Amino acid sequence: MSAGLLATSPGGDVLVAAIVVPVIGILLLWLVRPRAVEWVALAALLANLGVAVAVLRTVSSSAAPVAYLIGGWQPPLGLALRADGIAAVFMAMAATVLVPVAIYARGAFGAPGERRPMVFWTMLLAITAALNLIFCGQDLFNLYVALELLTFAAVPLVSLDGSRETLKAALRYLVFALAGSVLYLLGVAIIYGAYGTLDLIGLASIRGPDGALLLAIGVMTAGLAAKTALFPLHLWLPPAHAGAPPAASAVLSALVVKGSFFIALRLWFDLLPPERAVAGSTLLGVFGAAAVIIGSAMALRQARLKLLVAYSTVAQLGYLFLVFPLGLGSGAAPFESTAWTAGALQLMAHAFAKAAMFMAAGLVYEAIGHDRIAEFRGLGRIAPLTVLTMTLASISLMGLPPSGGFSAKWLMLTAAFGEGAWWWVLVIAAGGLLAAGYVFRILVPAFTPPEEPIARVKPVVVRREAAALALAVIAILIGFLPLAPWPLLAIGRIAAGAP
């Protein structure tokens, strides 16, 4: 690869569509009649899915990244958009999650024309645009703007119902997120000061193993870890994700936290010289391991379903950070390693399973009027489809075969065994057992026949149950992909061609 010289590839315009389509959707939301708002948002998300699939097909058929130079200007003067294999896969994953979430959320926020539905749909489309920009952004400052856009769209979703608790949760989230993005910006300043460019490809071609790059990536990783809720910076996540309305929690837990993780992944695997990454990646792995154990243990102790699911997110995010030591420690090219595929699978399986889980939790709340786990007896009789959704999602979260969660954890175990790193094996196994503990706390009472029939507060809409079920089924189906590194995920990695 001729580093630094990039041209708009055939079909590169589709990357512009990935960012512009959701934004056009937002503008249309505010122009149409209130009754049409939900349909416009749904149409925009479907169009976004079409665009994401087009990007994925272009990348996989040409086995090369898709690139677009904005205004035809070469970096470092201009900005480039570039979707490589993993970016295209994640873009398609996010677009796929968003459509059932929209189907689920239709009609869930009161009458059309009120404040809440307008805020929800606007922010949902803004999150879509920000995620697409994060996945295909190629300039570190451009990524900063995308990160902030993601934060500003996510925070209002937390406090959508305006109660005191959710306002506090939103503020705490905002403080963590702002501190995180300022630290990221500090890293951007250091990198620009040392290298005079912020383009990832350009940087990868001129990087040296110097202190400035290490300091910058260290500071940026700390900031991104705060936004991804890596232990011990996870304190904001449970109240924020548990307090948001279910459709919003699904997007926040499944997708929003993954945006900052994706940037950390790029920094470590594209920019950092591998020989300098070992010590730091072990540290990230240790935090990830602590998140797996402590997040699961906290989930075991929760009395309310939504908080349990939120703590489970803390634990499942911990697994993602095991990719750093496992992927960088194998000695081989990290993108062809088992750990790289395992991380991508874990990210996707968790996205589908957790979105399904939060949506099911919302349906449970509607059906019986509360989400106290201790009083779930007989739930299976009242809302069988919802309990089925929770069961399928739980299978993936625990990592039982066949499911996406199983494939991810199996590949992680394979990678850990391959490197002789038995301590990560212990963490992964213990995390799976603890996850089984917390999901059986939900499922066992839900399947137990009630002593007396439990009261149904409100009938559950089948359309919404089906949307949640579809996501859980996808989480299971990911488990049928071959258990081997995907060549698709290695397409167009920058460091593969860098010195």
Place this chain on the structure above:
Amino acid sequence: MSLAPLDAATLYGLMGAILVGLGLYGVVLLGGFLRRLLAFNLLGGGVFILFGVVARRGAGAGFGGDPVPQALVITGIVVAFCATALAITLIERLTEEDGDDPSGGGS
């Protein structure tokens, strides 16, 4: 000891570093959302000054500064302003809610 080796860029760099340190301390350790928001603004201010230093040190011959970091800093300031506005709105709403709630509490 003379201050001669301390040119303007270094001085600004040190000031920026001090602001970043103060701001980080405040964001992490202060209580109350308003104080932490102010600390975030200090932190941001420190980072913006560092961008200024980068612009000055990277200046081409005959130029006052490298324009790229200046452009970045303007965007950064706009973003920080939006963030502050959003946080202030949330804090105001929270204070209103606390006003309705006789038990008080506060943050």
